[in-house]
Amino acid sequence: MDTAQILIAGKWLAAHSDGTFQAKNPATEDTLPGVFPVSTWADCDAALSAAVEAAKTLRTVDGEQLAAFLEAYADNIESAADAIIQAAAEETGFPLAPRLKDVEFPRTINQLRQAADAAREGSWRRATLDLERNIRSYFAPIGPVVVFGPNNFPLAFNCISGGDFAAAIAAGNPVIAKAHPLHPHTTRLLAIEARKAIEETHLPEGTVQMIYHVGNEDGLRLVSDPRVGAVSFTGSRAAGLRLKRATENSGKPIYLEMSSINPVIFLPGAVAEREEELVRELVDSCLAGSGQFCTSPNLILALEGAGTERMIRGVAKIFSERSVQPLLSASTLERLHQGIIALQAAGAKLVTGGEVVEGTGYRHDNTLLRATAAQFLAAPLDLQREAFGNATLFVVAKDPKELEDVVRLMEGSLTGSIYSARSGRDDDALYSRIEPLLREKTGRLLNDKMPTGVAVSPAMNHGGPYPATSHPGFTSVGIPYAMTRFAALQCYDGVRQERLPDILKDKISNPHTWRSINGAWIQCLCVPS
């Protein structure tokens, strides 16, 4: 079987590889047909050089043309939807429907189209005019962006179709997409459509490039190369911090989305009011994607009492009854199992599950553990270790003070949820004590809502304090703000009118662009006189 080609400078080329790999179907453990190369430095180097060339042209391309590409690409993916979704299902073991076909695929397309709208509108550039001093600034492209996609969203976070990709391109940057080695075939099918769209919309050939895999050392060299403008990575904390260290001397931004335990706190009024409803919501959120969501609730916190005990029994019952879905890979399974053992070693007790499922497919029991808040407080780091997959730890506090203390010792998370009574004010006092503590630990605070399901909204924050991410000021989901990660601030001081970029001139051609002129945000074709 031929080894698949990589996409460099607009061409499908044989990789300079030092090995190959094949993906597996996690549900069957069958090796899938494609053979894919592990690239060496020569491929990275070629991609970087082509990206630098593309970046030069992209700086002069207007938002309309970037939008045209993103829309053509979205259209192309839609035309090839069946094959892409099929490949994603085979490589991830996720259900074809509803997960991939009805949720992740439409989200991916929608994200690309939102990015197109933002590129076209131009408001993301934060054009700022000080007319009196004739100083003007805006966000410009930052240069070649290397995107490392995660294992858990083969489409919506794929290095070549996901949120980081869409944001980087819409901001006018070329992307070097580093596929996740668990879904090379899906990524290849997407890359084919991206390349077509590049041709159709006349963007530079190096605008979108894709390699399947690189060795550790070449990966570190890639992110620290001076030709890179920025790096984005979604994955484990260990791998993320390794990449960050590699960039320590390069002075280029690197955005990491890493581990997150996403605490969900049930206040007693909510438990008393709607215990069964909460159990259903919680189970559905914990087991979505077999618990392999960045925002999957890993730690549940409640006060002791009969209601909490009934909830734990209720969750355990559904966990043990609901069919087990495959995990993404043998190593995901292995790490989950080790994580569960480590939680037990730190004092957590198994309520249900706990074992690897025998037979084909990477499956683990849906697992519920419990611990007391006192135990958590004695071993806070060990008991908030992320066990990525279908496992959840319930921490039971004996009083509000203990509950506060647990929150106080939590690390940063993408999300934090508080459920409280809908009727009456019984939970208000405790909410007021907990919220400030949880707020500073989380990027997104929710009320009466599970954290899974991240809307692509301008107000979304899919980000948060370390270790959830490496910079709490940015979101990786949500257009247009996700784009500012891939922007350089550029100022024009005393520059003559005809030499300014269109968006900074007194008269502009796009009536939809919001600009901050002398401190006021306005949409107008001409600056106020």
Place this chain on the structure above:
Amino acid sequence: MDTAQILIAGKWLAAHSDGTFQAKNPATEDTLPGVFPVSTWADCDAALSAAVEAAKTLRTVDGEQLAAFLEAYADNIESAADAIIQAAAEETGFPLAPRLKDVEFPRTINQLRQAADAAREGSWRRATLDLERNIRSYFAPIGPVVVFGPNNFPLAFNCISGGDFAAAIAAGNPVIAKAHPLHPHTTRLLAIEARKAIEETHLPEGTVQMIYHVGNEDGLRLVSDPRVGAVSFTGSRAAGLRLKRATENSGKPIYLEMSSINPVIFLPGAVAEREEELVRELVDSCLAGSGQFCTSPNLILALEGAGTERMIRGVAKIFSERSVQPLLSASTLERLHQGIIALQAAGAKLVTGGEVVEGTGYRHDNTLLRATAAQFLAAPLDLQREAFGNATLFVVAKDPKELEDVVRLMEGSLTGSIYSARSGRDDDALYSRIEPLLREKTGRLLNDKMPTGVAVSPAMNHGGPYPATSHPGFTSVGIPYAMTRFAALQCYDGVRQERLPDILKDKISNPHTWRSINGAWIQCLCVPS
């Protein structure tokens, strides 16, 4: 003589020091009277703990109270102006007037008051409301900010009164101010006024703390402590990168403003048109503050010709005639002299100056060097080494192609200036070739203007690509955007109206706050129905 006390948790305390130091008057080399402590880890630890406590309260403080503090502080500094300016003059050797009294001092006060206005208005928070989904987000304080001030602006960039300080406080964060050891007495006088203002406006005691000096190892430990929210540093590339490496595992943002050669390019039409005017402008910019501005032009680029030769002679003449001002310290002098020697070793020829001035005071000849573009292209890194101080390198290109190539090999700078003819279009073609190359290397591009003198404007970018800074997306000068460096993005998803922070509610109390509601920027007391 008693050792000066440090400001920790609102109190002047004896440092846990392992040594002391004294400042010198760089003009006379006289040791100045105060004795200041080098703090050990115990002081850093105490400051961090107090800052964490202060941060908790500051999260609940509204913009009005932060503004009141910044304004009270500005007023207090104004009342104490004579003593502060006198101290700054003694510790830096800068002229009392106009430099300190008429330029830097008013700028400092103005910056604090602009920050107060921004805190009060609230628009910097970028409140973003998605009403349909009830998702809302804004910028919140990031937590304790450690500010390292530079040596070259004892007031406007001082760790306890400068732009980073003002931005961090206005964004609602406590500051741990690490004084520059060259101006401890100035910093102490400022800290006295800051503490008074804290009391007057009832902010938490740990809101502003100040230590004079720490050992290298404690400095690295300080910036990497998990209690820190963010770090800002202005200084040398070597020291900046050392700090950055220390934070590699902490996951907290660190903003570095480092070295910048600030190229100034004279196109031939400008030279032909107004050669003498250009010489005067250039000399004034190069020698301002004895060349110790972050934006001082270190590299001048022009095409060969009689006009360029006359300019070089003109600059050399004024350089040799104009009185030499003291440099900030013995080590500044030493590094400048070594830098000039290194430039010569790399092929640059001395046109005038080149020697340390004998006698008291840290003075170096105003120094002009020249090199050909061919030499630059052969040793680009060696010939763009920053020689911080009153030295400038003129690079002469034999044709436009060479000029382009020089720009292509420049590292990132804070600024880049292009002078072209005011009348006629002779320079237009060359401008169009040079500008895109220079644009991507610089944070602020100027026309017919020297880079020194950085206006505090919302449109300013005092930032730029590496090595000028460590993140090209941010500016350290300019309110409100400098504040976003010290902000965490916080999202509220489905949170009940009465639990939202005021600025994210449907109805707000401040009619001046700009908010982005369903994609439109508006000032309004109530969301549109």
